[in-house]
Amino acid sequence: MTTPVLHALGLRRRFRHPSGDVEVLRGLELSVDAGELVTVSGRSGSGKSALLALLGGFDEPDAGRVLLAGEPIDGAPPWHTCAVLPQALGLAQELTVAENVALPLRLRPSGDDVERRVGELLDLLGVAHLADRYPGEVSFGQQQRVALARAVSGRPKVLLTDEPTAHLDAASTPAVLGLLRRCAAEGAAVIVATHDDAVHAIADRRVRLADGVLSTV
Numbered sequence: 656m657t658t659p660v661l662h663a664l665g666l667r668r669r670f671r672h673p674s675g676d677v678e679v680l681r682g683l684e685l686s687v688d689a690g691e692l693v694t695v696s697g698r699s700g701s702g703k704s705a706l707l708a709l710l711g712g713f714d715e716p717d718a719g720r721v722l723l724a725g726e727p728i729d730g731a732p733p734w735h736t737c738a739v740l741p742q743a744l745g746l747a748q749e750l751t752v753a754e755n756v757a758l759p760l761r762l763r764p765s766g767d768d769v770e771r772r773v774g775e776l777l778d779l780l781g782v783a784h785l786a787d788r789y790p791g792e793v794s795f796g797q798q799q800r801v802a803l804a805r806a807v808s809g810r811p812k813v814l815l816t817d818e819p820t821a822h823l824d825a826a827s828t829p830a831v832l833g834l835l836r837r838c839a840a841e842g843a844a845v846i847v848a849t850h851d852d853a854v855h856a857i858a859d860r861r862v863r864l865a866d867g868v869l870s871t872v
């Protein structure tokens with residue numbers, strides 16, 4: 656039996672609110688293999704982003720654990736192990752588009768020619784002409800594609816993305832879908848939280864988050 660790249664066991668997460676606590680995750684289980692693309696659906700507020708934060712090591716569960724290649728995570732792993740594309744994007748505002756995408760490769764060389772890898776990803780996502788601009792000088796939908804390029808540039812073993820097509824028009828979406836599929840084809844475990852049926856359509860497996868647990872769609 657092979658070890659899943661990403662394995663969540665019995666995850667529980669409760670948020671405290673003055674009006675009453677909310678238990679968002681209630682013993683959630685998830686296992687994703689290398690090369691698998693899994694989409695997570697669920698109503699707004701069902702806990703998709705909270706789940707990604709736990710899987711990416713940005714938040715800690717109240718109970719349960721997350722294993723990466725069989726080992727418990729201890730905080731957020733490095734980008735080449737697990738890359739996260741949050742809804743807020745998190746681009747470095749003082750770096751250009753190209754410098755943002757190059758960052759994971761500068762921090763840990765992957766053997767790729769940096770200029771070539773960055774150029775190829777920006778070109779693929781239709782934002783190559785913005786390479787020398789700063790994030791504040793491009794639209795939010797363009798920033799979203801830049802942030803995806805940055806997330807994948809270091810060839811992470813796990814890619815977690817939150818609503819990666821939320822700000823895109825129909826013409827820009829296929830390139831993003833193609834890149835997500837390509838990451839999986841190159842061996843990454845890809846998990847996408849989304850409301851977009853076009854993203855669900857390219858999944859190997861679809862799960863739905865409701866009442867704090869996942870079920871297969």
Ligand SMILES: Nc1ncnc2c1ncn2[C@@H]1O[C@H](COP(=O)(O)OP(=O)(O)OP(=O)(O)O)[C@@H](O)[C@H]1O
Pocket residue numbers: 670671677679697698699700701702703704705706
């Ligand atoms: N840091 C936090 N503190 C308190 N409550 C939180 C926190 N993060 C999330 N929540 C609450 O947890 C629930 C799940 O939020 P989450 O953002 O994970 O939902 P979601 O499924 O990603 O929603 P959407 O589809 O709208 O992005 C919501 O009720 C939210 O208010």
